[in-house]
Amino acid sequence: RGQIRDCLKEIRQVIFDMRPMSLDDLGLAPALSQLVSKLHERDILDAQISVSGNEPKLSKYVEVGLFRIVQEALNNVHRHSGVREAKVRVLFNDSAVSILVTDAGKGFDPDSLEQKIADEETEDIEPESDDEMHTEPHYGLLGMKERARLIGAEISVVSAPNKGTRVHIRLPLRPQAGKKGASSDKSAK
DSSP states (O other), rough: HHHHHHHHHHHHHHHHHOHHHHHHHHHHHHHHOOOOOHHHHTTTTEEEEEESSSOOOOHHOOOOOOOOHHHHHHHHHHIISSOEEEEEEEEEESSSSEEEEEOOOOOOOHHHHHHHHOOOOOOOOSSSHHHHHHHHOOOHHHHHHHHHHHHHHEEEEEEETTTTTEEEEEOOOOOOOHHHHHHHHHOOO
């Protein structure tokens, strides 16, 4: 019975990792709170979450994108920061959803990482050795930026050696004035 309970617990965790049901049932903020709780329960990371404002109705793919970006940011804290604590601040207002994930860990130099990524994009597709495939530390950052781009969010990563890291995601909720005017011009033609 104990083994069956353990197996069921692991299966539930795999299902949650694939797509948290709370995202569909309750929304982004409760799903992020559940993520933080699960990381604490599994003794992976002690994160604090605070939520301000009223959560707007977001498209499902946007909710999933924001959730996955925060999940990866917290995974990066766990894997790379050298600390076990993080803070997640979520702010909902009329113009945007803003999420800030911070840690006081060892940080890194974003400029040198960006340069390393750019250098690798210009290299041959085939790695020179099998070891190169397993030592790339930046795919999580690339994935966060790509997800943000796909959902129309802005993401900034601010870090410095021994100064911690701040990941800020901002999703505008209203079209910009320039875009609104451009769409009215098209319909007037």
